Amino acid sequence: MSKDLDPIAEARRQWEAHGWESAAPGMTAVTTLVRVHQILIERIERALAPFGLTFARFEILRLLGFSRRGRLPMGKIGERLQVHPASVTSAVKRLERDGLLRRTQDEVDGRIVLAELSDAGRRLLEPATAAVNAVFEDLGLSGNEVDDLISLLDRVRHANGDGTLP
Amino acid sequence: MSKDLDPIAEARRQWEAHGWESAAPGMTAVTTLVRVHQILIERIERALAPFGLTFARFEILRLLGFSRRGRLPMGKIGERLQVHPASVTSAVKRLERDGLLRRTQDEVDGRIVLAELSDAGRRLLEPATAAVNAVFEDLGLSGNEVDDLISLLDRVRHANGDGTLP
DNA sequence: GCCTGATATTTTGATGTCCAAAGACCTGGA
DNA sequence: TCCAGGTCTTTGGACATCAAAATATCAGGC
Numbered sequence A, B: 001m002s003k004d005l006d007p008i009a010e011a012r013r014q015w016e017a018h019g020w021e022s023a024a025p026g027m028t029a030v031t032t033l034v035r036v037h038q039i040l041i042e043r044i045e046r047a048l049a050p051f052g053l054t055f056a057r058f059e060i061l062r063l064l065g066f067s068r069r070g071r072l073p074m075g076k077i078g079e080r081l082q083v084h085p086a087s088v089t090s091a092v093k094r095l096e097r098d099g100l101l102r103r104t105q106d107e108v109d110g111r112i113v114l115a116e117l118s119d120a121g122r123r124l125l126e127p128a129t130a131a132v133n134a135v136f137e138d139l140g141l142s143g144n145e146v147d148d149l150i151s152l153l154d155r156v157r158h159a160n161g162d163g164t165l166p
Numbered sequence C: 001g002c003c004t005g006a007t008a009t010t011t012t013g014a015t016g017t018c019c020a021a022a023g024a025c026c027t028g029g030a
Numbered sequence D: 001t002c003c004a005g006g007t008c009t010t011t012g013g014a015c016a017t018c019a020a021a022a023t024a025t026c027a028g029g030c
Helices: A007-017 A024-051 A055-066 A074-081 A085-097 A119-136 A143-159 B007-017 B024-051 B055-066 B074-081 B085-097 B119-136 B143-159
Strands: A071-073 A101-105 A113-117 B071-073 B101-105 B113-117
Touching: A007 A024, A007 B074, A024 A055, A024 A119, A024 B024, A024 B119, A024 B143, A055 A071, A055 A074, A055 A085, A055 A101, A055 A113, A055 A119, A071 A074, A074 A085, A074 A113, A074 B007, A085 A101, A085 A113, A113 A119, A119 B024, A143 B024, A143 B143, B007 B024, B024 B055, B024 B119, B055 B071, B055 B074, B055 B085, B055 B101, B055 B113, B055 B119, B071 B074, B074 B085, B074 B113, B085 B101, B085 B113, B113 B119
Parallel strands: none
Antiparallel strands: A071 A113, A101 A113, B071 B113, B101 B113
């Protein structure tokens, strides 16, 4: 027997019981989103573990794999992945340690550091991508539902000034 | 002019260009969810910063505030908030450092550590909750959309064995 | 009344995120 | 030419999360 109710349903009940009805739906949405985020990241990390990769590092390798010469400036990476420059530095450091990429200097602009895919990194990319795609292909929703979810999330995203700047 | 396109739209294009059409919608949904998560957490953290609280710490105080005597065992806290026991230990340590709660031993079971709200913690709770609720009340969606979002997220959550265990 | 296994918590170590500040390097104007 | 301001990256610090190992305590069976 499940003696404990769903923690999120319980939280919503508490919110309503304390008179915060106007915030209860938003609280529930945010709390559920945080939980789903946790679940999905966990699934992805588990899929990548056999390759010695984390999601953050996979994203960098994947991005480099898309680029012409397999290399991009640090700043560009942070921009595309929408993470802080310091996060890029630390992830790239570990990828370099594992021999999946190397860092080189830009020849014209000495400030710029380029992260460049190594052969080992490139080899890892295909099977790792397949593993992650297996997760993406089965979120537990129908095709239409996935589209609806994307639409709703996009509305929240754009309502907060993301994606489309004037 | 916005020289760069939306990074998520760009990622989707790459996925489709590489023949991963079946995974592209899921990739887009997950990437968008991760981004929205980032945006919402950022908004909440900013709302809580004036109180010297992070979201993780606020959740613990809020949970204690709901309990009868303002105290709960460490394990129970992790269970309700669905976070790792080690996370509870570290957050509670900082809350105690800031005088917002104190740790006591359970009188019957010596293994159990109780976190108990202090007066300062209780005082902080009301305005901090109001600040967070202001974020919850304005996600940029209509009431119906919020409900739809909750439904879809719940389907993902339950499809991954969360909430309703046999 | 004691072991032994189960339970509760903390510690440790690795990762990741962000911010603020420091360090390099570039560029344009005096 | 040279310097001042701007750009790119890294560093150091604070937090948070997870996994696994270490501790401490309880509880049931012989």
